[in-house]
Amino acid sequence: MNVSTAQMNYGKLKNRVETGEQIVYYKRGLEELSLNITNACPNSCVFCIRDRDAGWGVSNLYLSRDPSVDEILSEFDNESKRVTEGGIKLKRVKICGYGEPVLRFNDLFPIVEHVKGKHPNVEIQLATTGWPYFRYISEDSAPIKKLREAGMSHIFLSLNATDNDRYKRVIKPGIDDIDEDAFSDALKFAEAVRDADYDVTLGFVRLNGIDENDIRRLSNRLGIKYRMRDFEN
Numbered sequence: 218m219n220v221s222t223a224q225m226n227y228g229k230l231k232n233r234v235e236t237g238e239q240i241v242y243y244k245r246g247l248e249e250l251s252l253n254i255t256n257a258c259p260n261s262c263v264f265c266i267r268d269r270d271a272g273w274g275v276s277n278l279y280l281s282r283d284p285s286v287d288e289i290l291s292e293f294d295n296e297s298k299r300v301t302e303g304g305i306k307l308k309r310v311k312i313c314g315y316g317e318p319v320l321r322f323n324d325l326f327p328i329v330e331h332v333k334g335k336h337p338n339v340e341i342q343l344a345t346t347g348w349p350y351f352r353y354i355s356e357d358s359a360p361i362k363k364l365r366e367a368g369m370s371h372i373f374l375s376l377n378a379t380d381n382d383r384y385k386r387v388i389k390p391g392i393d394d395i396d397e398d399a400f401s402d403a404l405k406f407a408e409a410v411r412d413a414d415y416d417v418t419l420g421f422v423r424l425n426g427i428d429e430n431d432i433r434r435l436s437n438r439l440g441i442k443y444r445m446r447d448f449e450n
């Protein structure tokens with residue numbers, strides 16, 4: 218299925234800042250390289266940093282367009298070569314974007330295979346809200362398992378809610394209207410990646426009204442660990 222990005226959310230600053238081509242960025246040191254593969258997103262999270270900052274205060278992650286797979290791989294090669302020649306061992310590659318990278322699910326295969334080919338021991342993580350997979354890519358979970366076999370090892374599932382009402386208020390899933398089924402599809406994605414043997418973490422931003430007891434119960438029910446993180450200004 219091809220994803221039409223025409224109606225997606227691109228962040229409030231998209232038309233107010235100079236867009237560029239920055240594909241690689243670092244948030245936690247040079248051992249962890251992040252790949253910015255799209256600005257398109259079908260959510261409007263209340264905590265989305267894109268509406269206040271062009272790129273974590275140090276980068277400009279607003280893209281003039283989605284980079285091609287070849288451009289991503291070429292940039293990855295240049296950067297990883299530069300870093301490893303400097304004596305730093307690459308530990309983790311995070312596929313994120315200033316947007317929702319699962320929208321480019323089919324492009325994840327050549328990216329993961331290339332990274333694994335060059336750095337067999339590196340951990341490759343996808344950071345996603347999960348539910349758009351079932352809406353825009355496939356209703357079938359089998360490709361999720363294939364991606365695991367290709368070498369994607371970790372999933373950070375940004376969940377941020379333990380019930381549908383809160384999910385709709387915090388994540389605001391959907392483009393023209395709030396998507397009523399998004400929360401259950403996010404849980405379905407959690408179960409699919411758990412069953413496909415990924416190392417999965419459920420992510421929660423500390424916001425008013427979030428109850429860690431509820432998070433613990435959900436995490437136990439799913440059999441998936443969770444991590445809470447502070448709201449980033």
Ligand code: SF4
Pocket residue numbers: 258259260261262264265266267315316317346
């Ligand atoms: S999923 Fe990420 S990019 Fe999309 S609105 Fe939420 S925080 Fe922003």
